[in-house]
Amino acid sequence: MVSIADSPQSVILEASELRGTMGKPNLCIAHSGGVTAILNTTAAATIRRARESQQFGTIYAAEFGLNGLVSGRLFDTTPLTDTQLTQLSHTPSSAFGSCRFKLPDYTADPKPYQQIMQTCADFNIQYLVYQGGNDSQDTTLKLSAAQSHFSHPLAVIGLPKTIDNDLEGTDFCPGYPSAAKYIATSIQEAALDTWAMSKNSTQVFILEVMGRHTGWLALAAGIARSHPEQAPHSILIPERSFCKKTWLDYVKRCVSQYGFCVVVASEGITDQQGNALVAQSRTDAFGHKQLGGVGAYLADLVSTQAGLKAHWALPDYLQRSAGHLRSAADVACAQQLGEAAIDALLNGQHSVMLALSRTQSTPVSWQTTTIDLNQCANLEKTCPLDYLEAETNLLSDAAKSYLTPLLTGEASPEFMHGTPAYFNRSDLRLALHPNTTEQIV
Amino acid sequence: MVSIADSPQSVILEASELRGTMGKPNLCIAHSGGVTAILNTTAAATIRRARESQQFGTIYAAEFGLNGLVSGRLFDTTPLTDTQLTQLSHTPSSAFGSCRFKLPDYTADPKPYQQIMQTCADFNIQYLVYQGGNDSQDTTLKLSAAQSHFSHPLAVIGLPKTIDNDLEGTDFCPGYPSAAKYIATSIQEAALDTWAMSKNSTQVFILEVMGRHTGWLALAAGIARSHPEQAPHSILIPERSFCKKTWLDYVKRCVSQYGFCVVVASEGITDQQGNALVAQSRTDAFGHKQLGGVGAYLADLVSTQAGLKAHWALPDYLQRSAGHLRSAADVACAQQLGEAAIDALLNGQHSVMLALSRTQSTPVSWQTTTIDLNQCANLEKTCPLDYLEAETNLLSDAAKSYLTPLLTGEASPEFMHGTPAYFNRSDLRLALHPNTTEQIV
Numbered sequence: 001m002v003s004i005a006d007s008p009q010s011v012i013l014e015a016s017e018l019r020g021t022m023g024k025p026n027l028c029i030a031h032s033g034g035v036t037a038i039l040n041t042t043a044a045a046t047i048r049r050a051r052e053s054q055q056f057g058t059i060y061a062a063e064f065g066l067n068g069l070v071s072g073r074l075f076d077t078t079p080l081t082d083t084q085l086t087q088l089s090h091t092p093s094s095a096f097g098s099c100r101f102k103l104p105d106y107t108a109d110p111k112p113y114q115q116i117m118q119t120c121a122d123f124n125i126q127y128l129v130y131q132g133g134n135d136s137q138d139t140t141l142k143l144s145a146a147q148s149h150f151s152h153p154l155a156v157i158g159l160p161k162t163i164d165n166d167l168e169g170t171d172f173c174p175g176y177p178s179a180a181k182y183i184a185t186s187i188q189e190a191a192l193d194t195w196a197m198s199k200n201s202t203q204v205f206i207l208e209v210m211g212r213h214t215g216w217l218a219l220a221a222g223i224a225r226s227h228p229e230q231a232p233h234s235i236l237i238p239e240r241s242f243c244k245k246t247w248l249d250y251v252k253r254c255v256s257q258y259g260f261c262v263v264v265a266s267e268g269i270t271d272q273q274g275n276a277l278v279a280q281s282r283t284d285a286f287g288h289k290q291l292g293g294v295g296a297y298l299a300d301l302v303s304t305q306a307g308l309k310a311h312w313a314l315p316d317y318l319q320r321s322a323g324h325l326r327s328a329a330d331v332a333c334a335q336q337l338g339e340a341a342i343d344a345l346l347n348g349q350h351s352v353m354l355a356l357s358r359t360q361s362t363p364v365s366w367q368t369t370t371i372d373l374n375q376c377a378n379l380e381k382t383c384p385l386d387y388l389e390a391e392t393n394l395l396s397d398a399a400k401s402y403l404t405p406l407l408t409g410e411a412s413p414e415f416m417h418g419t420p421a422y423f424n425r426s427d428l429r430l431a432l433h434p435n436t437t438e439q440i441v
Numbered sequence: 442m443v444s445i446a447d448s449p450q451s452v453i454l455e456a457s458e459l460r461g462t463m464g465k466p467n468l469c470i471a472h473s474g475g476v477t478a479i480l481n482t483t484a485a486a487t488i489r490r491a492r493e494s495q496q497f498g499t500i501y502a503a504e505f506g507l508n509g510l511v512s513g514r515l516f517d518t519t520p521l522t523d524t525q526l527t528q529l530s531h532t533p534s535s536a537f538g539s540c541r542f543k544l545p546d547y548t549a550d551p552k553p554y555q556q557i558m559q560t561c562a563d564f565n566i567q568y569l570v571y572q573g574g575n576d577s578q579d580t581t582l583k584l585s586a587a588q589s590h591f592s593h594p595l596a597v598i599g600l601p602k603t604i605d606n607d608l609e610g611t612d613f614c615p616g617y618p619s620a621a622k623y624i625a626t627s628i629q630e631a632a633l634d635t636w637a638m639s640k641n642s643t644q645v646f647i648l649e650v651m652g653r654h655t656g657w658l659a660l661a662a663g664i665a666r667s668h669p670e671q672a673p674h675s676i677l678i679p680e681r682s683f684c685k686k687t688w689l690d691y692v693k694r695c696v697s698q699y700g701f702c703v704v705v706a707s708e709g710i711t712d713q714q715g716n717a718l719v720a721q722s723r724t725d726a727f728g729h730k731q732l733g734g735v736g737a738y739l740a741d742l743v744s745t746q747a748g749l750k751a752h753w754a755l756p757d758y759l760q761r762s763a764g765h766l767r768s769a770a771d772v773a774c775a776q777q778l779g780e781a782a783i784d785a786l787l788n789g790q791h792s793v794m795l796a797l798s799r800t801q802s803t804p805v806s807w808q809t810t811t812i813d814l815n816q817c818a819n820l821e822k823t824c825p826l827d828y829l830e831a832e833t834n835l836l837s838d839a840a841k842s843y844l845t846p847l848l849t850g851e852a853s854p855e856f857m858h859g860t861p862a863y864f865n866r867s868d869l870r871l872a873l874h875p876n877t878t879e880q881i882v
Contacts, residue, residue, distance in 0.1 A: 035633075035637045064637075093630070093633035093636070096637075097636070097637045097639075098637045099641050101641055184860045188861065189765070190757075190759055190762055192762055193762040195866075196539045197475070197538075200540050200541040223858075229448075296737075312757065314736075315756060316755075318627050321634040407860065408859045410853075417849055418848025420629065
């Protein structure tokens with residue numbers, strides 16, 4: 001059973017632990033940005049490969065990403081057994097915690113840099129593996145660039161991660177295939193439900209999915225659809241502006257022809273003037289922007305302006321933490337990247353992001369490549385418009401060739417008494433520096 | 442791949458088909474109320490057992506439940522192969538369609554009864570297996586009681602079904618364990634996500650689940666929780682009135698103690714005056730009652746009155762159609778009931794509902810029992826209040842003893858190219874009476 005909030009034990013480290021085993025330099029991993037179903041998979045693979053290499057002392061994981069590096073709160077992964085690492089690998093989210101932490105420019109505010117470097121010096125951390133999305137690679141870039149200001153050496157390597165799949169320079173972003181598999185499966189199931197109820201009840205079902213600026217997740221919902229009468233009938237992505245009248249006419253036509261209409265909408269779709277649909281229409285106490293709203297908005301349109309009964313769903317965090325429905329391809333690549341990070345560091349590489357390059361399609365395989373951080377930090381990769389046919393909402397062959405290998409294969413966790421047996425956070429040990437002011441609990 | 446909207450082929454029946462094979466009487470199955478992940482499982486088991494018995498002619502399934510019986514639109518299941526029946530058994534929702542159709546009192550309006558009996562006479566249907574919730578058993582009762590008005594004999598048997606688990610007279614309602622497993626798994630996963638983001642982002646996560654008058658589904662979310670610090674920290678059920686101040690204080694205390702707070706709320710919770718929270722607060726164009734709202738309402742409370750960042754999710758149909766995450770116990774009992782319906786009819790039983798009685802807990806087993814329709818139709822079974830400890834929101838031992846066997850075991854569908862390979866509706870054949878005015882397409 002999961003013990004989500006169990007407190008890890010805190011231990012003040014000995015001098016020998018700070019130096020690392022046999023004087024070897026220590027390594028730290030850290031997570032950044034929204035979590036995914038395979039962040040822990042990469043972490044477990046990184047820890048395993050680092051252990052096997054015998055080139056590192058202690059392997060740490062920062063508590064809440066950059067926060068842990070700033071505050072000197074790190075987990076010591078040494079006590080984790082092979083069995084625990086395997087369980088960690090199957091567990092969604094980040095067992096160490098992630099962060100939304102934007103580093104300021106060094107010249108404007110060097111303080112967080114100094115704090116991070118102090119932690120690294122205190123714990124003799126000379127290697128950092130930082131996994132995140134396009135904002136997070138900005139951190140990798142800034143930390144790498146700030147190196148010259150410090151006497152303590154720190155080799156930083158970036159790893160990609162985001163369910164939004166909007167990172168440049170990589171075939172896909174780990175985390176995306178599992179979230180996409182969840183969306184594609186859920187929409188098929190909800191479509192079966194909607195059709196079955198369409199005679200006396202709901203005719204229109206709307207699934208609001210994440211993707212503020214890019215439609216990759218919504219796009220994946222169409223993977224199993226080969227004819228216009230199949231669901232999802234409508235796929236709304238931010239890359240294509242939303243026209244109320246055209247869309248309502250289309251929904252009405254679907255209901256008239258097929259008896260029902262199933263819709264997938266990215267949370268970030270905009271009208272023809274480029275304004276977000278939600279921001280436009282949310283003026284009451286219910287409408288905090290971050291709480292979603294496109295699903296409710298569209299359902300309201302359908303019921304008030306087309307006279308059709310609509311239901312809508314908002315999976316929110318469920319879509320990015322669905323460890324029970326991960327893509328095997330995602331899991332395999334997440335492991336590959338975790339191992340590659342260690343290999344790259346040991347080969348003297350740093351200040352780059354590792355990425356995935358598709359080497360062949362059938363059977364599919366990927367290899368790890370190296371990306372200049374300037375080619376991915378803060379950049380956004382949008383859905384090619386020719387991936388989604390405008391009139392029918394059918395995915396192009398190119399889109400299916402791209403998506404199908406990503407979603408293929410299942411990687412289920414073990415279950416115990418009916419629910420997944422995920423990694424227990426209380427198995428972690430919070431490692432504290434002797435100078436810490438932390439209370440040991 | 443799923444072909445959700447593919448039209449089944451329509452065939453006008455021959456006289457010999459209407460009579461049934463070797464003059465044997467025909468059987469019809471029909472679904473009623475909100476669909477579940479195991480309605481088709483029962484249907485497939487019923488069809489299989491009926492075939493094996495060799496006591497029936499044609500086995501029909503009504504299109505959209507009672508609608509198909511009123512209009513004479515029935516699927517002929519004869520062409521379905523064993524492989525197709527197995528696939529049907531793994532497919533959520535109802536492949537034949539369900540209904541929200543309340544029969545009027547016979548004395549007030551006999552017309553729909555006459556239409557149904559005309560269909561049964563036309564197709565020589567003498568047996569009907571009707572599966573639904575407490576409203577639907579009202580239909581079974583009314584159809585049984587109206588028998589005396591007709592010369593054509595019709596033996597009706599009711600089967601339970603509802604994710605709300607609120608039907609009297611049965612240990613549980615098929616469909617509930619699978620939806621409960623989905624909720625319990627999803628909340629664990631979302632809790633891992635929320636904790637990981639709690640340092641710089643969301644501290645409170647709210648999952649709005651179905652259950653308008655009963656809290657069975659919300660209750661199941663607490664199955665894996667054994668300490669107050671574990672998620673879900675708060676379980677809100679309609680059986681216990683909601684006090685804004687008490688709840689907000691509790692949420693703030695959780696965030697202060699554990700860093701985050703995870704909440705599961707039934708859609709139908711009410712305030713201390715017995716008014717639904719949503720109806721109270723939804724006065725804008727966004728708030729159609731059937732579209733949910735408690736999640737948004739609570740998230741709004743948390744952010745505006747406690748100053749905490751909140752996210753909320755509304756799985757809606759996803760929770761009742763999650764065929765990818767079914768409970769093995771649910772599947773086994775659904776099959777058992779489907780087979781028992783045939784055995785009961787062949788034993789001369791009718792005008793009753795079959796139910797499940799738990800014979801032992803370890804290892805768990807159930808047997809089929811017979812319930813008087815007056816003891817289940819239109820009645821609602823609520824959650825015992827002692828199942829949920831008021832102060833800590835921990836489930837009692839009695840609640841865990843009841844729930845654990847229901848959720849245990851996984852029953853996964855086959856996947857193809859990344860998504861479940863569900864039953865294809867185009868494999869169905871719509872059987873039409875020679876007198877039909879239906880256009881053959």
